[in-house]
Amino acid sequence: ISFFTGLPTVAKRLLSAKAGLVVLWCLISSCGQEIIAKKEYDYQKADSLPVDYLRELGNIRVSIEEVAMLHEVFLEEKYSYNNGILNSANKSSGYSNSKVQALNLGVYGSDLNYVVAFHQTQDSRNYMEVVIQLAQKLGVGSAFNKELIEQLTSEDTTIDKSMMLTRAFRHAEDNMYSQERAYLATLMVAGGWIESLYLATSMLKSKPHNANLNSDIFDNVYTYNNVKKMLSVFEKDCKDCQEVLVELETINAPISELIRSKYSITETQIDNLYKPLTELRNKVIGKI
Secondary structure, rough: OOHHHHHHHHHHHHHHOHHHHHHHHHOOOOOHHHHHOOOOOOHHHHHHOOHHHHHHHHHHHHHHHHHHOOHHHHOOOOOOOHHHHHHHHHHHHOOOOOOHHHHHHHHHHHHHHHHHOOOOOHHHHHHHHHHHHHHOOOOHHHHOOOHHHHHHHOOOOOOOOHHHHHHHHHHHHHOOHHHHHHHHHHHHHHHHHHHHHHHHHHHHOOOOOOOOHHHHHHHHHHHHHHHHHHHOOOOOOOHHHHHHHHHHOOOHHHHHHHHHHOOOOOHHHHEEEEEEEHHHHHHHHOOO
């Protein structure tokens, strides 16, 4: 986790994170099974989460803020916006159980981050609507308020969205205490991570990357281990988490290769990751 400390990209852009993945943490604050959706939080239950889980949660907290900046870097590097790589907003109504809803809530959170970073106002509204719909299905629609939604989807450039979202992120983080909610939140983190890396590699396939992107890409890739550790906390008692862990193993080899390279990422390494990652992502979103 020392990799996350002192990175030049973090110091330069940490306070500029945009919507999608920070909104994802707004959802994490409330995620849970339908049968406990209306249950009030018991703030004394914070210690009920395993120490290992809380450690990885802290690492993911940093990583989410870093990854939320990656698409801004693509914009700075003159990459073109491509809504064809997003999960179609029309698919959301077909997600009928809590596992796929939680995974794809994470997916759509990453998609929202992408469209907001590229200043796509109409797509931002469309994907915000989808996120809200899935959140309501999971019984966590209250994670959003009208003012937050209006500000995130507005064209008003005077709004400090970064500060607003940072505050929402911190507030949401304080609320995730019960292990039932943490289980679905972990699936949501996994779905969001898979989608964010898929979007990044798709962008890199469209145009070769330069050295300015290496550290940002590495941050995204390295989080693989944190996601696996969070899922492993629930592995014995949660079939859904077991299944996602098995599916993540399909990209272990190319991910490990990229991690070993640290900041010297090559086009060949990206190519080796792209195919198995795309297959994994398509399983998550239900694309044949």
